[in-house]
Amino acid sequence: MVNSLVMILSLALIAFIIWWFFGKHEVSQQEAVVRGDHQEIRVSVDGGYIPQTIVLKKGLPATLIFNRKDPSSCLDQVVFSDFGVHEDLPMKKDFPIQFTPEEAGEFGFACGMNMIHGKVIVK
Numbered sequence: 001m002v003n004s005l006v007m008i009l010s011l012a013l014i015a016f017i018i019w020w021f022f023g024k025h026e027v028s029q030q031e032a033v034v035r036g037d038h039q040e041i042r043v044s045v046d047g048g049y050i051p052q053t054i055v056l057k058k059g060l061p062a063t064l065i066f067n068r069k070d071p072s073s074c075l076d077q078v079v080f081s082d083f084g085v086h087e088d089l090p091m092k093k094d095f096p097i098q099f100t101p102e103e104a105g106e107f108g109f110a111c112g113m114n115m116i117h118g119k120v121i122v123k
């Protein structure tokens with residue numbers, strides 16, 4: 001009895017490990033679109049940032065068009081500390097945030113309370 005229980009638990013654990021390593025973990029990632037002399041991407045704010053990971057090209061001015069659909073006060077500000085951006089996001093309105101990523105790397109951004117996170121990858 002105990003043996004079969006251990007067996008079942010082991011199988012469940014193995015299944016979990018397989019899922020963890022080989023399953024599809026949907027992390028939304030999107031690249032900005034280059035338009036002439038700048039790059040642009042839309043980010044919607046709804047329970048989190050969509051896409052959560054934004055890929056930008058190094059050295060090209062970027063416009064991130066935020067649109068907040070989530071009324072929770074948690075998400076009413078967005079902070080890109082590496083780029084000196086700290087803005088209030090209006091509800092249901094396009095709100096452009098502009099900066100130029102001068103260095104390659106990964107840079108986090110977050111809500112005003114640093115609870116909800118997104119990431120900028122500069123290549």
Ligand SMILES: [Cu+2]
Pocket residue numbers: 073074075111112113114115116
């Ligand atoms: Cu928050």
